[in-house]
Amino acid sequence: MAVMTVLEAVRQAMLEEMRRDSRVFVMGEDIGARGGVFLATDGFLQEFGEQRVIDTPLAESSIAGIAIGAAVNGMRPIAEIEFADFVWPAMNQIVGEASRIRYGTNGNKFAPLVVRMPYGGGVRGGLYHSQTIDVVFAHQPGLIVIAPCTPYDAKGLLKAAIRADDPVVFLEHKRTYRLVRGEVPEEEYILPIGKADIKRAGSDMTVVSYGLMVHYCLEAARKLSDEGVEAEVVDLRTLAPVDRETFLESVRRTSKAMVVYEDNRTYGIGAEIAATIAQDAFHDLDAPVVRLAGPDVPAMAFAPPFEAEFMLSPEKIAAAMRDLAAY
């Protein structure tokens, strides 16, 4: 097994799929000579040429729309949005259009594109380089939304996304890119879309999360373990369609549940998870379901104290876990 970063896993997933399938191509801003602003497509231009590695004009609506058109016409485009914060001009094409092509044509057409985008905070990105906007996509039936947090998951799920016959929004947490390293098998593997993963087993509470927050939850869980509390950490991995069974089954065993997400709290992923638990595991619960999330301000602010205030941390999560354990 090779040890690599999340970023390298993403790069290798695309590289392998492009070598395997000539229909796969990448497009986006700065992905050619620059190799992408995060270097996710480093070396691609040299290997595949300008036909399959398209540096686009700075125009996100067209990036998404062109990817849709090419996908409908038999290609497998991977469109990169430079930062999730800049996907808004493309929302009409992704949320409004891509999601409805199969449904709206009664299955006559489909759009197998992947839209990759780095998201998330804790990188001194301020209002426009920190956003977590996953829920906007996850709310829209017809879109698959994937948000891995380890190199292993990122590679296996991105390959699955490229092969999927439906539009996929693939969310990569910027902070995990270089921070998180992990083992990745040498041999080819594909991970199933729509399957959560228990990243840590525990019997005292279930903590449901995804993205960078999974790592913070794991760190918090290790702290709590020293205090005699064992938290089970469920990584959703796919946000839509969401795997309800895995976390429900976990909650039935632990009887306590907490959802941890970086986004603003209100109307967030936590609302869906908490409501599902309340509805389907009510009789197993020993405590109200806890939502731990970002505050309801328009975005993460730039000054270090503001960012620290907005972001969750292993310490904040550990404190919430302690409260829940004591309930």
Add this chain to the structure above:
Amino acid sequence: MPPDDSPSAATATSGQRVRSSKLTRPDLLEMYRVMALSRTLDERVWLLNRQGKAAIVAAAQGHEAAQIACVFATDPSRDHYLIYYRELTTLLAVGLTPLDLLKGFLSKEGEPMSGGRQFPTHGACRNVDLFSFSNVVGTQLPQAAGVALADKMRGEPNVTVVYFGDGAASQGDCHEAMNFAGIHRLPIIFFCENNRYAISVPLSKQMAVENIAARAAGYGFPGVTLDGTDPIGVYEAVYAAAERARNGGGPTLIEVMVERLFPHTSDDDHTRYRSAEDLRQMRSRDPLPTFEAQLRKAGILDDATHDRIWSEAKRLVNEATEEAEAAPYPQVDQFTRHVFAES
């Protein structure tokens, strides 16, 4: 030297001068002074970035001449400026101080544009109608058309200047804004700072035509492409466009060809995508030495004035750096304010 040729460094240029189609000698010297101050500050913030103190920096180096000319040709006491992130000279020209700006780069308390919430140079000024709401490239263009529309509705003879890069010109928002502005003959100047790159993407991959100004014809208003290293030429074009806009003549697209002398931001490495030859040519188009030579040739700048301007710039930036570094971060209790109107 005329006696009034040494404006106090601390004074804003706004409203201080009688605007006319021709620049006076003190005007030219003042333009040079602001350019020198901008360059000095720009170099400082890169240093602060390399020292790990400023999280992000986007240089205006190479754009100074065009930016100073555009402010000088308009009226900060009443016109509107919707800028983008590469506008250090514009900000100094409308009256922000090095301290204001350094507090932004270090996100310190008292930062005047966003209270330390945004990236440096983002937010809005209090005394001048200059703002930069977003990092999302291109969004300011339709907003600027709206600003100009409001003036037109109220019959106010102000001009809106909207600044954007060549990259932003590809956004649908740019087309939509220009189309609307053309239809309604809005009092607006589309000021495109074309430095030939959108991060790494060269013009040839952004558009199939020679220049952006050519598009103006499709919207029914004039467009010109100018050498953005020549502040006098840019001044004259912007001045004429502003006069026309104030008199109901509608929009103008002014494209200034400039150089981005540094990588896109402090997070970028332009040697990944710019050839050695390209970088060499770029350096030969630095507007500061060119303008300096021009001023010297015209007998407007001598060694003593030159040295005074640069040492004064250095002093101002040094003092501001010290003060900004010593300032505290904003108070965390400010963080939930201004989400909605406060009663």
